[in-house]
Amino acid sequence: MTYVYTVIAFGLIYTMLALGLNLQMGFTGIINFGYVAFVAIGAYTSALLTVDLHWPLLAGWAAGAALAALASYPLGLLTIRLGGDYFAVVTLGFSELALLVVLNERQLTHGAIGITGIHRPFAALGPHLSAPLALLTIAALTAFTAYLIWQIGHSPLGRLLRAIQANESAAQALGKNTVGYKVLVLVVGSAIAGLAGALYAHWVQYISPDQFSPDVTFNTFIALILGGVGSLLGPVIGAFVLIFFLQGSIVLQDYVHIFSANQQSALRFMIIGLALVLLIVFRPEGIMGRMKSRRSRRSADVS
Amino acid sequence: MLLEARDIEKSYVGSRVLKSVSVALKPGSITALIGPNGAGKTTLFDIISGFVQADSGMVRYSGEEITRKPAFLRARRGIVKTFQIPHEFGGLSVLDNLLVASSDQIGERFPVGLWSRRAAREQERVNTETAYGILEFLGLLASREVKAETLSAGEKKLLELARALMLAPRLLMLDEPLAGVPVSVGEQILEHLVDIGAQGKTLLIVEHNLEAVMRVADWVYVLVDGELLASGRPSDVQCNERVQAAYLGKA
Numbered sequence: 001m002t003y004v005y006t007v008i009a010f011g012l013i014y015t016m017l018a019l020g021l022n023l024q025m026g027f028t029g030i031i032n033f034g035y036v037a038f039v040a041i042g043a044y045t046s047a048l049l050t051v052d053l054h055w056p057l058l059a060g061w062a063a064g065a066a067l068a069a070l071a072s073y074p075l076g077l078l079t080i081r082l083g084g085d086y087f088a089v090v091t092l093g094f095s096e097l098a099l100l101v102v103l104n105e106r107q108l109t110h111g112a113i114g115i116t117g118i119h120r121p122f123a124a125l126g127p128h129l130s131a132p133l134a135l136l137t138i139a140a141l142t143a144f145t146a147y148l149i150w151q152i153g154h155s156p157l158g159r160l161l162r163a164i165q166a167n168e169s170a171a172q173a174l175g176k177n178t179v180g181y182k183v184l185v186l187v188v189g190s191a192i193a194g195l196a197g198a199l200y201a202h203w204v205q206y207i208s209p210d211q212f213s214p215d216v217t218f219n220t221f222i223a224l225i226l227g228g229v230g231s232l233l234g235p236v237i238g239a240f241v242l243i244f245f246l247q248g249s250i251v252l253q254d255y256v257h258i259f260s261a262n263q264q265s266a267l268r269f270m271i272i273g274l275a276l277v278l279l280i281v282f283r284p285e286g287i288m289g290r291m292k293s294r295r296s297r298r299s300a301d302v303s
Numbered sequence: 304m305l306l307e308a309r310d311i312e313k314s315y316v317g318s319r320v321l322k323s324v325s326v327a328l329k330p331g332s333i334t335a336l337i338g339p340n341g342a343g344k345t346t347l348f349d350i351i352s353g354f355v356q357a358d359s360g361m362v363r364y365s366g367e368e369i370t371r372k373p374a375f376l377r378a379r380r381g382i383v384k385t386f387q388i389p390h391e392f393g394g395l396s397v398l399d400n401l402l403v404a405s406s407d408q409i410g411e412r413f414p415v416g417l418w419s420r421r422a423a424r425e426q427e428r429v430n431t432e433t434a435y436g437i438l439e440f441l442g443l444l445a446s447r448e449v450k451a452e453t454l455s456a457g458e459k460k461l462l463e464l465a466r467a468l469m470l471a472p473r474l475l476m477l478d479e480p481l482a483g484v485p486v487s488v489g490e491q492i493l494e495h496l497v498d499i500g501a502q503g504k505t506l507l508i509v510e511h512n513l514e515a516v517m518r519v520a521d522w523v524y525v526l527v528d529g530e531l532l533a534s535g536r537p538s539d540v541q542c543n544e545r546v547q548a549a550y551l552g553k554a
Contacts, residue, residue, distance in 0.1 A: 151417050156402070156410030156427065163392040163403045169354070170390035174404045175378035175470060184413055 005131050009203050011243040012135075012142045013196050017216075018223045018235030019142075019149050020192030025221075026230035027158060028185045029165035031084055034091030035193055035220055037098040038068040040212035042194025043201035044102060047115045050202075057121055061198045068194025069187045076183035095214060102209045114208025118201050138199050145192055146236065153232050161185065162230075219246075222272060226279065228286025237287050245272070304363075305330040305505050306351065306382070306474055311360035313346055320346050322529045323360070328474065333496070333506040335516040335537075338526035339549075344509045345387070345478065347526065351507070352384040352476055353377040365473070379406060381473035385466075387482055387509075389459035393452030397443060400451050400462060401434040402427070404469035430469075437468045441495060457488035464495065475499065476507045481515055493519055517541060525549075 017039065024030040042064035050060040079090045102109045109115075121137050122130040152158045161181065164171045168178050201207045219242060227238025249268045259267060279286070306328040313321040320343045328334050336344050349355035351362060353374035361370045369377055378384075392400050408430075410416040410423035438444040441461045446454065451462060460480060467475055480496065481489040489512070497519055500506055510516045516523070517537040525533045525540060527549045533540050540546055 148417075152413075155416055156408045156423065157413060157416055159395065159399055159403055160408075160411050162395060163400075166392040166394055167390045170386065170392065170466075171403070172354075172373075172375045173352070173378055173384050173386070173390075174466065175375050175383075175406055176403075177375050188413070 002131060005135050006203075007243060007247045009135055009138055010247070011240040012138045013200050013203070014220065014223050014239035014243055015236050016142045016145050016196040016199070017193060017220045018227065018239045019145050020189040020196070021220050021224050022229065022231075022235050023149055023152065023192070024185055024189040025224065026234075027153065027161040027165065028182060029084065030080070030182060030185060030189075031088040032091045032186070032189070033088045033214070033217055034093070034095035034098075035189075036212050036214060036216040037091075037095035038072060038190040038193035039197035039200070039216055040095075040098055040102060040209075041068040041071055042197030043207050043212070044109060044115070044197075045194070046198035047118045047201045047207055048108070050119060051115055051117055057119060057202065061195060061202075064198035064201075065191045065195040068197070069191035072186050072190035073183065076186040080179060080182045080186065092214070095217065099209055099212060102212070109209075112209060114206060115201075116206050118205045118207065120202055120205060134203060138203065141195065141199065145195075150232055222276060224286075225276060226287060228288040231286060231288040234286050234288035241287070242272075304328060305365055306507075307363045308347070308351055309361050309363070311347060311350055311362075312358045313343070313350065313355070314358060320529050321350075321357075324526070324529070324531050325360075326524050326531070326534075328505055328507060329522070330505055331500070331503050332522055333500045333508065333520050334522045334524065335520035336507065336509045336524050336526060337511075337513060337516060338532075341528075342526040343529040344526050348384070348476060348478055348507070348509050352382060354384075378470065381470070382476065383467045383470045383472035383474070384476040385463040385478060385480065387478040389456070389463050391451035391454070391459050391462055393450065395451055396448050397438070397451055397454070397462060398431070398434055398447040400466055401437065401469050402430055404466045405430040405433070406470055434465075434469060437465050440468075440498075441465050442491070457484040460484050460488070460492060461495075464492070468499070472504065474505045474507065478509050479511060480508065481510060481512050489515065 017035070021032065021035055024032050045067045046060035046064035049055040049063055050057055055063070075091070075094060079087055082090065103112055120130050120134050122133040125133065160171070160176060164176070164178050164181060171178050223238040223242045224235055225238070226241055227234030227236065246268065249264070253261060253264050304327045309325045311321050311324045312319070324343070324347060326336070326347070336348065338344050346355060350357045353369070353372055357370065361368055363369065364377070364380065364382060369380070392403060395403065408423070409419055409426055416423055435444065438447055441464060443458065443461055443465060446458065451459070454462060460483070464477070464480065477496070480492050484492065493515055496506060496508070500519070508516060508520065520537055523534065523537050523540045524531060525546050532549055533543045533546045
């Protein structure tokens with residue numbers, strides 16, 4: 001049962017991550033390869049504040065989201081004006097830098113040893129009650145995030161973000177502060193990543209730097225691409241498909257002995273890679289896609 | 304003068320694109336900027352709209368110096384430009400292309416726009432009415448639900464114009480509004496420009512098609528090799544021998 005809870009919790013946390021990335025990449029066209037840095041900031045902030053300084057849990061989560069947002073603000077101001085590819089490279093560098101800081105600032109971050117004894121929500125109620133209640137809390141926060149993103153997607157703000165993605169200089173010519181909006185999107189997306197990171201830390205109860213490798217960023221990208229970039233429901237579907245596959249193939253390891261453990265973990269990523277290539281070739285809009293764009297493409301073909 | 308650009312200089316890696324050029328736009332006038340390819344028309348145009356910074360010189364708009372103002376702030380003050388190659392928001396419907404353009408939208412503010420939804424909706428309703436009016440004026444009303452990327456080249460040019468009009472500009476700047484459109488659509492666009500001018504807006508048009516420009520403009524600047532060769536009423540400029548030698552003769 002605990003294992004099922006963990007799979008669902010990871011699915012929800014990846015859903016939240018994919019939602020934040022979708023705001024950046026799907027709505028606005030910002031490619032952020034350093035996404036994991038903000039997850040790490042959120043996780044470490046909340047873990048350190050609640051474990052070392054005995055802050056209440058909710059305050060730790062809020063601080064995690066806030067600090068991730070705060071860290072992204074100067075980064076955005078300095079670099080968002082760079083073209084898309086350059087910005088992507090800078091963010092990748094930023095996430096490596098963040099990882100190095102976590103590894104080496106041992107006084108603050110406990111270095112490679114990591115942080116143990118992070119509390120789960122409702123830990124006082126005992127392990128049988130705390131797991132499902134913590135899961136419900138994560139589910140509620142994920143649902144709230146999804147609602148927020150949905151609201152943005154259906155508002156004039158979402159329309160403007162799509163316009164900026166389609167043609168930034170045209171948006172400027174119409175009086176829109178495109179740089180300001182891109183920084184805003186970066187900050188909001190980072191706050192979501194930070195919150196997801198904090199939730200993760202308090203679910204697994206132990207964090208160390210190797211949990212925040214660029215793999216997290218790329219898994220989030222995979223989830224988003226699987227589900228459909230720019231679609232509203234896509235991140236949810238994509239995250240769960242990815243997590244079920246990743247976790248399912250781990251379980252399979254116990255029953256199938258043809259490959260060694262190393263070979264199996266390599267095989268997992270080969271299968272994901274193959275699935276991504278097939279998806280991009282045959283269904284570039286993702287599993288959920290954008291219903292509207294498909295319909296209009298069909299009508300364009302007819303005319 | 305609604306807008307004045309004085310002693311504008313601009314160089315790109317060693318070559319002087321604009322050599323101390325000055326232009327002035329009278330309120331309510333239609334001014335044309337003409338010249339052969341590579342004369343520096345688009346550079347001057349972008350310096351006025353704020354997409355390019357001049358090396359020296361200054362730009363004044365309605366009594367205020369705006370030389371260093373970013374493009375989006377100039378647009379908010381009423382200087383709105385269109386692009387030579389249409390810059391439509393392809394995935395958005397034609398109507399949404401216009402609605403995006405509306406200025407100062409409550410629904411675009413974060414996070415305020417997410418909870419003051421009633422005010423945002425009311426504003427959206429008013430903006431939609433304005434958009435319908437403009438679409439009808441330009442003959443695009445029937446395609447309002449179509450995605451902008453599916454429009455024809457001529458319709459995209461009209462959409463550029465429609466979107467700019469949503470901002471109720473005081474100075475409308477058009478970069479080759481007739482380029483790449485069939486003659487019949489070009490005629491339509493010209494008529495619209497005359498109508499827009501008649502509503503009291505100031506227009507600045509960069510155009511290659513001389514004959515068309517001469518028909519609608521009240522004032523013409525001729526730019527050749529980064530220098531102002533001549534300026535005046537269309538009829539005077541057409542008779543100017545230097546202009547004929549440098550431009551009209553070759554054209």
